[in-house]
Amino acid sequence: MTLELVCPAGTPAALRAAIDAGAHAVYCGFNDETNARNFPGLNFSRAEMADAIGYAHRHDAKVLVAINTFPRAGDFALWTRAVDDAAGMQADAVILADLGLLDHAARAHPSLRLHVSVQAAAANADAIGFYARSFGVRRVVLPRVLTVQEIAAINRDIAIETEVFIFGGLCVMAEGRCSLSSYACGNSPNMNGACSPASQVEYREEDGDLVSRLGGFAIHRVKAGAPAPYPTLCKGSFEAGAYRGHVFEDPVSLDAASLIPQLAAAGVTALKIEGRQRSRAYTQAVVRNFRRALDAHAAGRPIAAGELRALTEGQQTTAGAYSKTWR
């Protein structure tokens, strides 16, 4: 069975770049708080989404609409409207995290394919089985905390498809449950759709160092010439006792290209590339590289890995939790 390559698109141009580079499916969101990449100048208007779905279908690709933030109390209609509009535009699936929204989608649009977002942090077969039984969910995007062996065990015990991240920015926290950004700037990544929202980020060159501030708090100081990270607290540099450095995690990105055969053997259906906030240059390069890797795997050829480090946060890559080791 050929693995499905699920690729990010923050703009219509990036969607075209992804499809032209060989994406089987593209995930994207509306330009509001209903998706977890609610950044300035990013995402799709209703008209752009409808056009994008048409383009994808003409090129035998799918569009999966991410509506994966958690609705605010009293403002549920913004999220249900997004689901209704995606269904009306013939989206191939919606990616949801909230139980209430899954319930709405299942009742209002019984033929709409439902995927559970990584934001739901469904990390065991019982939780996934609940989503499948209750809402007819067809696929779950697994959190980035599982080993390949754990993914194989889950796949043995569930009857729906699994999708896992293969490349891109790496959250070290449980997705959908991390509130670090909220502490610094008051906006919830899980409800407002932006971790470290740009309006709260400030960069300043000080004596050759790059200083990053989030919500007014200095969270990182990078020496001249050293790679810069995203301005997230989890990749920040702090003092803890006598230690000064990355307390939670180094600035590093996921690249599990070398694990494609193992992930396929573990029963995974789809591989996801992170990066809806990135440019079409990133999308084109990464999608082309991974489509080549999947084609090589399908043909039984060796997979070239590690060619994309220059595009990654921290200019470093890791296999993440897929290959857990002590350090």
Place this chain on the structure above:
Amino acid sequence: MTNRVSEHPSIPRFPRSGAAALGFAPLLPLNLAAGRLATSLARRHPALFERLGEQAGKNFVIDPTDMPFVFRLAPQPQAPRLRAERRGSAGAWDARIAGPLAALIGLVHGAYDGDALFFSRDLVIEGDTAAVLALRNAIDNEELDLVEEGLALFGPFAALAALPASRLATLVGGLAGVALTRRSGGSFA
């Protein structure tokens, strides 16, 4: 286990001798062209300005660090302004985007990824980060071609100007080390 990259992407720098010569050139011709380009962009690419949203009211300084001048951009849809200024004379701004000319042009043409240039420190951003992101995303989505935009300034004579413009782009692009044009695209047709 992590794997660290051994080198940053190599971004070409504009030749110092050329930059020094341009330092003595008057800015008036460049400003006349820049002003007309901004007006033309607003007419030809209204979606770019729509995507900027509330950030269209911000003042940007685009700083090609290997050139003797910077560009000041005020992308209000009704009256967009773009003008060149000597680096030392640039006044207040909301956001500054700085990097080699080749990197900035490569961003416009979709040849480089902005985040990757930021990670590698080839691109420096300061000030209003939301404004910078909005501008980056709006330009990236528009799939601009600087030579095509320049030719549009010639109106009905664009076809006549195409060949010399292409030769000039090849010459200047060779000096700057970056393609000044890109293959056309940009619609869902």
